[in-house]
Amino acid sequence: xxxxxxAEHTAFGLDNLPYGVFSRPGDTRRRAGVAVGDQVLDLSxxxxxxALAPLFGAGVLNxxxxxxxxxxxxxxxxxxxxxxxxxxxxxxxxxxxxxDEVTTHLPIExxxxxxxxxxxxxALNAGRILLGAEGELAPNWKRLPVGYHGxxxxxxxxxxxxxxxxxxxxxxxxxxxxFGPSRLLDIEAEVGFVVGTPSTVGTPVPVxxxxxxxxxxxxxxxxxxxxxxxxxxxxxxxxxxxxxxTSMSAWIVPLEALEHARVAPPVQDPEPFDYxxxxxxxxxxxxxxxxxxxxLVSSPPFATQYWTGAQQLAHLTVNGAxxxxxxxxxxxxxxxxxxxxxxxxxxxSWGGREPFDLxxxxxxxxxxxxxxxxxxxxxxxxxxxxxxxxxVRGRVLPAI
Amino acid sequence: xxxxxxAEHTAFGLDNLPYGVFSRPGDTRRRAGVAVGDQVLDLSxxxxxxALAPLFGAGVLNxxxxxxxxxxxxxxxxxxxxxxxxxxxxxxxxxxxxxDEVTTHLPIExxxxxxxxxxxxxALNAGRILLGAEGELAPNWKRLPVGYHGxxxxxxxxxxxxxxxxxxxxxxxxxxxxFGPSRLLDIEAEVGFVVGTPSTVGTPVPVxxxxxxxxxxxxxxxxxxxxxxxxxxxxxxxxxxxxxxTSMSAWIVPLEALEHARVAPPVQDPEPFDYxxxxxxxxxxxxxxxxxxxxLVSSPPFATQYWTGAQQLAHLTVNGAxxxxxxxxxxxxxxxxxxxxxxxxxxxSWGGREPFDLxxxxxxxxxxxxxxxxxxxxxxxxxxxxxxxxxVRGRVLPAI
Numbered sequence: 039x040x041x042x043x044x045a046e047h048t049a050f051g052l053d054n055l056p057y058g059v060f061s062r063p064g065d066t067r068r069r070a071g072v073a074v075g076d077q078v079l080d081l082s083x084x085x086x087x088x089a090l091a092p093l094f095g096a097g098v099l100n101x102x103x104x105x106x107x108x109x110x111x112x113x114x115x116x117x118x119x120x121x122x123x124x125x126x127x128x129x130x131x132x133x134x135x136x137x138d139e140v141t142t143h144l145p146i147e148x149x150x151x152x153x154x155x156x157x158x159x160x161a162l163n164a165g166r167i168l169l170g171a172e173g174e175l176a177p178n179w180k181r182l183p184v185g186y187h188g189x190x191x192x193x194x195x196x197x198x199x200x201x202x203x204x205x206x207x208x209x210x211x212x213x214x215x216x217f218g219p220s221r222l223l224d225i226e227a228e229v230g231f232v233v234g235t236p237s238t239v240g241t242p243v244p245v246x247x248x249x250x251x252x253x254x255x256x257x258x259x260x261x262x263x264x265x266x267x268x269x270x271x272x273x274x275x276x277x278x279x280x281x282x283x284t285s286m287s288a289w290i291v292p293l294e295a296l297e298h299a300r301v302a303p304p305v306q307d308p309e310p311f312d313y314x315x316x317x318x319x320x321x322x323x324x325x326x327x328x329x330x331x332x333x334l335v336s337s338p339p340f341a342t343q344y345w346t347g348a349q350q351l352a353h354l355t356v357n358g359a360x361x362x363x364x365x366x367x368x369x370x371x372x373x374x375x376x377x378x379x380x381x382x383x384x385x386x387s388w389g390g391r392e393p394f395d396l397x398x399x400x401x402x403x404x405x406x407x408x409x410x411x412x413x414x415x416x417x418x419x420x421x422x423x424x425x426x427x428x429x430v431r432g433r434v435l436p437a438i
Numbered sequence: 439x440x441x442x443x444x445a446e447h448t449a450f451g452l453d454n455l456p457y458g459v460f461s462r463p464g465d466t467r468r469r470a471g472v473a474v475g476d477q478v479l480d481l482s483x484x485x486x487x488x489a490l491a492p493l494f495g496a497g498v499l500n501x502x503x504x505x506x507x508x509x510x511x512x513x514x515x516x517x518x519x520x521x522x523x524x525x526x527x528x529x530x531x532x533x534x535x536x537x538d539e540v541t542t543h544l545p546i547e548x549x550x551x552x553x554x555x556x557x558x559x560x561a562l563n564a565g566r567i568l569l570g571a572e573g574e575l576a577p578n579w580k581r582l583p584v585g586y587h588g589x590x591x592x593x594x595x596x597x598x599x600x601x602x603x604x605x606x607x608x609x610x611x612x613x614x615x616x617f618g619p620s621r622l623l624d625i626e627a628e629v630g631f632v633v634g635t636p637s638t639v640g641t642p643v644p645v646x647x648x649x650x651x652x653x654x655x656x657x658x659x660x661x662x663x664x665x666x667x668x669x670x671x672x673x674x675x676x677x678x679x680x681x682x683x684t685s686m687s688a689w690i691v692p693l694e695a696l697e698h699a700r701v702a703p704p705v706q707d708p709e710p711f712d713y714x715x716x717x718x719x720x721x722x723x724x725x726x727x728x729x730x731x732x733x734l735v736s737s738p739p740f741a742t743q744y745w746t747g748a749q750q751l752a753h754l755t756v757n758g759a760x761x762x763x764x765x766x767x768x769x770x771x772x773x774x775x776x777x778x779x780x781x782x783x784x785x786x787s788w789g790g791r792e793p794f795d796l797x798x799x800x801x802x803x804x805x806x807x808x809x810x811x812x813x814x815x816x817x818x819x820x821x822x823x824x825x826x827x828x829x830v831r832g833r834v835l836p837a838i
Contacts, residue, residue, distance in 0.1 A: 150591045155674060176672050181615055182606050186674040187587040187681070191550045191762045192639060201640040203757035206582050206711065215581055217711045239592060239683070240601040240838060266757065272576050274555060274586040275675020278757040281587070283639070311606065311617045357603035357666065357678040358838070362591045438640060438758070 041127045042134075044075040049426025051075070052118055053419045056254070056289035056428060057099055060140040068097035068143050071135075072117055073289050073428070078140055079117065080133040090116075098147045099290070103234035103253050104363040110234065110253060114294055142288035142428075144195040146232060149362035151193055151284065152354060153228070153260055153370065154185040156345035158304070160373035160381060167389040168268075180308060183345040183353045185367070188260075189281035193366060196288050196430040200261055202407060202437040203282040207265035219437035220263035222390070223405040226371040227328050227338050227381035227413045230258040231347045232290050233365035243355040245316035248348035249293050251361055255347075256287035257326070257413050257430040258368040264384060264404070286366065289428030291417075296425065299323045299417035303346050310349070313356050320348035324427070326372055326415040328381070333396050338372035338381040340415070407436040441527045442534075444475040449826025451475070452518055453819045456654070456689035456828060457499055460540040468497035468543050471535075472517055473689050473828070478540055479517065480533040490516075498547045499690070503634035503653050504763040510634065510653060514694055542688035542828075544595040546632060549762035551593055551684065552754060553628070553660055553770065554585040556745035558704070560773035560781060567789040568668075580708060583745040583753045585767075588660075589681035593766060596688050596830040600661055602807060602837040603682040607665035619837035620663035622790070623805040626771040627728050627738050627781040627813045630658040631747045632690050633765035643755040645716035648748035649693050651761055655747070656687035657726070657813050657830040658768040664784060664804070686766065689828030691817075696825065699723045699817035703746050710749070713756050720748035724827070726772055726815040728781070733796050738772040738781040740815070807836040 040052055050056070050073050060071045060078055069082035070093075082094045090113065093102040102113070120126040155161060158175070161184075165173030178184060194200075202223055208215035234253035237243050243251060260280065267279025303321035324340035345353075350367060371381040380386045383404050386394050393401035405411070414429035440452055450456070450473050460471045460478055469482035470493075482494045490513065493502040502513070520526040555561060558575070561584075565573030578584060594600075602623055608615035634653035637643050643651060660680065667679025703721035724740035745753075750767060771781040780786045783804050786794050793801035805811070814829035 150589050178606075178615070178669055178672065182670060184670065184674055184677075186677050187589055189550050189587055189759055190590065191765070192759050194639075201758050204642075205757045206578075215578070217713070239594075242604075263757065269578055270582060270584065271673070271675070272578065273671070273675070274584055275671070275673070277584075277586050278753070278759065281754075281759040282757040313617070353678070354681075357605045357663065357682040358601050359589055359592050359678065359681040365591070 040122050041124050042075060042121055047423070048075050049416050049424045051423060052121060053423060054291060054295050054425045055114060055117055056291045057145065058289045058428065059098060059143045059145045061143065062135060063139055070094035070099060070102065073137060074121060076137050077134045078137050079130070080135060084120070084130060084133045099145050100147050100364050103146065103232065104236070106235045107250050110292060111294065114292060142195055142197065144193070145288060145290055146364045146366070148190040148193045148366050149364040151188045151190040152185050152367040153188050154183050154345065154350050154367065155370040156183050156343050156350065157370055157373045157381070158344045159342065159375055160371040160385065163373060163380065163385045167384060183350045185350065185354070186275045188284060192281055193284045193286055196285055196428065196432070198285060198432060199435045200283045200432045201435045203263050203266060203278065204437050205263065205266040205278050206269055208269045209265065215269055220266050221404070222264035223434065224262045224264050224383045225328070225405070225411050226260035226262055227326050228258040228260050228368040228371060229324060229340050230256040230286055230366055230368045232256060233361050234363055236363050237355060237361040239360035240358040242313065242358060243351055243361065245314060245348050245352035246318065248320055248351055251351060252293060252347065254290040254292040255296065256290045257415055257427050259285040259411065259413055259430050259432060260368060261285065285430045285432050287428035287430045291425060291427055296322060296417055298420050299425065301341050304342065304344055306344065313352055314349045316348055320346040322417065324415050324417045326413060329412045330396065330402065331410055335394065336378055336380055336386060338379050339374040340372050342374045343369055343372065405434050407434050409434050440522050441524050442475060442521055447823070448475050449816050449824045451823060452521060453823060454691060454695050454825045455514060455517055456691045457545065458689045458828065459498060459543045459545045461543065462535060463539055470494040470499060470502065473537060474521060476537050477534045478537050479530070480535060484520070484530060484533045499545050500547050500764050503546065503632065504636070506635045507650050510692060511694065514692060542595055542597065544593070545688060545690055546764045546766070548590040548593045548766050549764035551588045551590040552585050552767040553588050554583050554745065554750050554768065555770040556583050556743050556750065557770055557773045557781070558744045559742065559775055560771040560785065563773060563780065563785045567784060583750045585750070585754070586675045588684060592681055593684045593686055596685055596828065598685060598832060599835045600683045600832045601835045603663050603666060603678065604837050605663065605666040605678050606669055608669045609665065615669055620666050621804070622664035623834060624662045624664050624783045625728070625805070625811050626660035626662055627726050628658040628660050628768040628771060629724060629740050630656040630686055630766055630768045632656060633761050634763055636763050637755060637761040639760035640758045642713065642758060643751055643761065645714060645748050645752035646718065648720055648751055651751065652693060652747065654690040654692040655696065656690045657815055657827050659685040659811065659813055659830050659832060660768060661685065685830045685832050687828035687830045691825060691827055696722060696817055698820050699825065701741050704742065704744055706744065713752055714749045716748055720746040722817065724815050724817045726813060729812045730796065730802065731810055735794065736778055736780055736786060738779050739774040740772050742774045743769055743772065805834050807834050809834050
């Protein structure tokens with residue numbers, strides 16, 4: 039099917055073809071690329087003297103994303119053609135680089151970043167951990183996809199180290215808050231949606247227009263400082279407990295690669311309002327894995343998310359708020375019904391009350407300095423293949 | 439003092455010189471400008487063949503803002519020289535345009551937008567309106583400047599109409615939420631701070647470095663849909679109740695114009711943490727006025743704000759979050775101790791329970807379609823003069 043030397047069961051085959059931004063060794067120029075097998079196709083170089091050149095010359099994917107769905111389809115078709123047609127091999131082969139030799143960069147200029155809260159199990163767990171057995175879903179939770187804006191300027195690419203934040207926190211039982219490094223540093227395994235086509239302010243985006251606006255998906259680690267968050271968040275929500283860093287994958291999987299991953303979301307009850315009801319179901323079957331220092335600690339299933347990416351987009355814009363190219367929104371922590379499916383250390387350690395085991399005799403509640411977290415994921419592809427998402431990794435550095 | 443024909447008591451004299459972006463009649467090009475008297479100095483044209491040209495050629499002020507405090511000082515000194523030295527008149531006069539003939543545009547590309555909540559009276563009023571007589575300041579309020587991220591992409595320039603948002607809301611007493619146009623559309627008179635010099639992620643900005651990073655100030659109307667906000671905001675804070683629109687002045691007053699407006703903020707008790715304590719007080723005496731359809735309804739005094747802009751900046755970055763050129767942060771609703779000093783209709787009408795009067799027999803609780811709100815303000819300048827802020831105005835359009 040391809041003249042490339044692709045491993046048989048690669049999750050980065052011709053049915054995937056995620057986009058990213060990279061630089062070659064010894065060259066700081068940022069280039070658009072497509073990951074294929076264990077290589078990267080330098081799209082900036084491959085399109086250099088063609089009509090597609092302006093889309094891939096910016097050092098970020100935004101011009102390509104802004105061009106809209108017909109162009110995304112056309113480019114995808116061309117790239118597949120280049121990688122399948124033997125007649126292209128001579129021209130294209132020099133534009134392939136080994137993936138482990140490149141440096142990846144933040145693939146998009148992030149416009150606005152929104153974080154949702156759309157896993158029912160996560161919301162239940164968080165409520166119970168914080169409020170005890172009475173903790174239950176807030177009355178609005180099954181009516182609207184609860185969300186908030188995060189800090190676009192501190193979204194970083196996978197591989198960027200994360201410095202333990204300092205701030206005010208007030209431990210349970212303390213009379214007064216104190217200032218210092220966060221002691222409850224956590225992760226949140228989430229799925230990100232990247233907007234390409236903008237929308238007009240004042241005009242909500244219909245839920246069925248999801249695929250016209252959203253270019254693709256990635257993984258997100260919504261690093262969280264639970265103690266800082268707990269002290270600051272009444273009444274206006276999370277702020278510094280989140281804004282120190284948010285990591286995204288280097289590779290964005292186009293929606294077109296996820297046709298075989300589409301599933302119905304869980305039954306929604308009560309029935310959502312009209313603007314949240316679409317003709318097509320946009321649940322996505324995406325199997326996440328969280329590794330802490332190389333050890334698999336959890337396998338959150340994204341298919342269990344209550345609110346879909348399409349519903350989140352419709353909700354985000356229903357008040358007339360506009361979308362911009364490069365908007366990123368994340369699903370909220372992905373947590374399934376089982377213990378080994380929890381998407382945060384808050385839940386895995388049940389608020390620190392039930393430290394979980396790591397191989398070698400260690401236990402963990404929250405992150406320690408030096409810990410490295412890797413969130414990875416694959417979705418079903420055609421014919422029993424898997425479509426791999428670029429993982430999102432980060433190591434914790436000590437507080438300054 | 440100047441060869442210009444300036445009105446004697448102009449609030450846009452040589453001690454002000456705010457920056458903005460405008461276009462001339464019949465010409466779509468966006469130019470950097472300085473407002474002086476009833477004119478605008480076309481800075482893009484005046485610097486065209488000079489070393490300053492790259493700072494003012496972008497259609498937004500960001501390159502100038504990114505250049506840092508020494509450059510802001512130098513440009514200010516040069517502009518003052520051009521407007522005072524008779525020898526410059528022939529060259530500069532052709533670059534002056536009547537202010538009422540130009541179209542102003544969003545003066546900055548907004549990077550991240552943060553909203554604070556730093557008026558004690560406003561927070562008390564809001565608490566009492568929502569929770570009754572027991573409503574009091576949350577335990578964290580006097581420990582840290584409470585804030586949250588808003589939507590940068592829907593910050594619009596003064597003059598932009600605002601469409602009444604639709605969304606889910608659940609009126610008091612209703613069993614279920616319903617969907618429709620907001621019935622409780624409101625304003626919030628706030629003061630904005632515009633960041634020029636960026637900072638490095640992981641490195642908090644010291645409170646005493648405020649004037650190195652913040653270029654200047656403006657006015658902000660944080661339009662709010664109280665019913666949408668009320669239903670959505672537990673537990674993650676305001677979202678769609680805010681993100682449909684936020685308006686900012688067309689003119690940004692440089693900090694250097696506000697030397698005579700510096701005051702000590704109110705006494706802070708308990709004593710703030712070290713990172714919030716600076717050597718210099720950054721309270722600002724700025725007298726705001728809110729007009730509804732031309733009628734003065736309130737005169738909020740900014741000097742009463744509990745947390746200063748410098749403390750807000752230090753808090754925003756204390757967890758290592760970085761600043762970018764074009765970051766905008768707003769003070770929170772400015773409300774003083776008196777009834778005629780309240781910065782929102784929520785407070786002016788006490789949650790709709792005490793409609794307030796407008797001349798001509800009308801009363802108001804919240805905004806009606808067609809209402810126009812203008813927030814203006816002046817600060818003390820040298821020798822009894824006033825420094826005028828560009829007002830921020832908007833008219834409410836009916837829900838689509």
